[in-house]
Amino acid sequence: MENKSRLRSRRKHEINGGLMNTKVFRLVLCVFLSLAVALLSGCERMRDMGMTDEMVTPPDADTMPVLKVGVIRPHPLYFSFGEGAELAQGEINQAGGILGMQVEFVYREELTEDVVQSATELAETEHVVAILGPLFSSHAVKVGPIINIPTIVGATGANVTETGEFLFLAASSNALQAKLMAQFAVNELGAKTAAMIWQNEDVYSIGFVEAFDANFQELGGSIVERQMYESGDTIFEAQLTAIKAANPDVLFLASFPPENPLIMKQARDMGIESTFIGSDGMDDSLMFEVLEDNAPLENTYYCTNFDPDAMEFISAYEAMFENPANGIAATGYDAMHLLAIAIEAVGSTDPVMVRDAIAAITDYEGATSISRFDENRHPVKSVGVFQITNGEVQPYTVVGTETVFEITGPE
Structure with missing residues (x-):
């Protein structure tokens, strides 16, 4: 069947005195009828697949459905x-x-x-x-x-x-990630004590710290301080004073930027030397856009769903x-x-x-x-651990293993 451009060309040559040749008229009519049948069949197929008219935009001359x-x-x-x-x-x-x-x-x-x-x-x-x-x-x-x-x-x-x-x-899930970070803190970092800080009334943060708390203690670790903050807080002196007094091996942050970098900077300014570990809430470029100098973020470890x-x-x-x-x-x-x-x-x-x-x-x-x-x-699935080093995020590699870790046991 001839396409539209050939039909237009044919029409040009077969028009005499402004009248269309009847053969061309019939051919055009057949084309339109064929397209109409095809369109109706396509619509029926879409309805058979469970699609409504609103879900599917009908095709026109230039676009697909x-x-x-x-x-x-x-x-x-x-x-x-x-x-x-x-x-x-x-x-x-x-x-x-x-x-x-x-x-x-x-x-x-x-x-x-x-x-x-x-x-x-x-x-x-x-x-x-x-x-x-x-x-x-x-x-x-x-x-x-x-x-x-x-x-x-x-x-x-x-x-x-x-x-x-x-x-x-x-x-x-945050429960699976928390289990990984507890194992990582104990088995890779040698941590025996941990403090936790998280955003109050946040479903993600609460679930994360609860799972980390349980798993860290099950592995023989001790949670020496638990502190919360409110979303939008910028000063964390009270929470960090309590954490400094407890002197934990690791400080676990189950929270988000912009609070995360602020907490980390203020902790270092107060002389807290604990290793920072965190959730995948840190897995965002905004982590590096809050502080003028990102030195406080160095040697931080966090879990991620990223596969390098x-x-x-x-x-x-x-x-x-x-x-x-x-x-x-x-x-x-x-x-x-x-x-x-x-x-x-x-x-x-x-x-x-x-x-x-x-x-x-x-x-x-x-x-x-x-x-x-x-x-x-x-x-x-597996979960990865990343490290912030020299101002950049890098996959943390354990000698003899992969950069993506299998978690021991269920969530």
Whole structure:
């Protein structure tokens, strides 16, 4: 069948005195009828796959059909989650999309007061097929009870998935990370005593310190001081005075920038010499943007979901965004690819079918490696330890082992 450009050329040569040749008219009519039949068939196929008219943007002459995915992302903290997802989106679309449809992101900024409204709008007004995010566990536990579409969060709170049957973690839970850091402190750093400081009333921080506390003591260590601060605090003199008096081998920080760097600087200024260890809350470039001099951060260790051996992801991310890759970016990247794998596996966007398909994924290789999802919809995977040295983040290498650590025992 002749394409449109050839038809236009033919029309030019067969028009005489302003009248179209009837053969050309019939041919054009056949083309339009054929396209109409194909479009109707395509629409029926999309409905058969569980898609609604709102989920799929009908194709026009220039675009492919679109599959909408919601992204709840914070800014400026942990903005790399959205970037990682965008890298995956670009790779998927370049390869032909999902079920022949291009992935289109519908964004919402992650704000404490609006996160439930944002998730509701994405599901009920924007009719997205799934949501990536939110990043903070305190927000994710609010989304869980009201969401009924697959939602792969960047949060790591071990209890997040208990709040809703459609929620998945893409990164290792805070309980698993805390277990690693307790083992690391005892077995690698030789720590016998530890102090902890964390953000009050934060789901992620509380879960982290509780797990670290239990695991460190189980390994024979002693927690000599426990201190909290409020979000937005800038002066930590009272907490650090108590910690200095306890003189711990390690000071565990289960918190976020900008507070983390401020705590570390004030601790050093007060003469605290404890080794700083931390959670993946430190895995963000903002850690290096708070202080004028980042010397207090030297020789800090923290856990991360970043795999330094995932060179394809690292190269692609850094070429696209001109920033170093990190564990938060890796989580966003993996979340999008996991969703794509699940939808393709079942050939549908039906929420229950996609949820069950995500839970069934095994031996995933992306920015990180996931062997499977457990009964809590947590990924079973290794966790890395990074060290800040000479003003840069480097994988911490234990002689005779890998840079990514296997955790001994369950969460």
